[in-house]
Amino acid sequence: MHRYVLRAVPTPEKSREVARKAITILQDFIEDENLLHDIDLVLTEGCSNVARHAYEKDEDCNRLELTIIITPGEHIVFEIADWGKGLCSKSIDFSMPSPEAVGGRGMFIMSELMDSFEHIVDEGKNIIRLTRKLKEDQWRKK
Template sequence: MHNYVLEAIPTPEESREIARKAVHILKGFITDDDLLHDIDLVLTEGCSNVARHAYSTHAPCNRLELKITIIPDKSVSFEISDWGKGLCSELIDFSMPSPEAVGGRGMFIMSKLMDSFEITQINGKNTIKLTRNIKEEQWLRKE
């Protein structure tokens, strides 16, 4: 098992950068470019949601944390966390919004591209937990 923790101040630029860094790490383990693209999309969406919605004001003390767990021959998991206002998981609509909607596609996209999707709120820490099972032929290395 391989574990990584990336942190950033949640701005739009930094949220995109943290997703790029995560994909760069994954390139050392996964060969499938389409899969890496899907993961990049999911992480960019999840991290940018923190930048847009978690904190009422932008401040240097705000945090975005991305934990990556790679279990070779099995899966990759991500935990995108913040200590902002959080969101009520019962109110999240995971269906595709109408074509006229300006936003609201992120949770739908993340839930469809990952094998598991869970939202937790523990002691002021808000986390979206995402897991993607990886097929044997998609692994670059298996150690």
């Protein structure tokens, strides 16, 4: 098992940078470029949600944390965390919004591209845990 933790102040630019760093790490483990693209989309969406929604004000003390847990031959777990206002898990809408909607597609995209989606609150830490199982041919041969 391999574990990586990436941290940033959640601005749109820094959030995107965290997702890019994650993909750089994952390239050592994942062969499938389409899967890397899907994961990049999911992580970019999840991290940018923290930048847009987690905190009331932009402050240097705000935190975004992305933990990547890789179990080669099995799956990858992503935990996107913040210490902001959090989600109301009863109100998470995983359906695709209407074509006219300006936003609201992120949760749908994340839930469709991952195998599981969990919302966890642990002592003020809000965590979105996403798991993706990989097929044997998606792993990079070492």
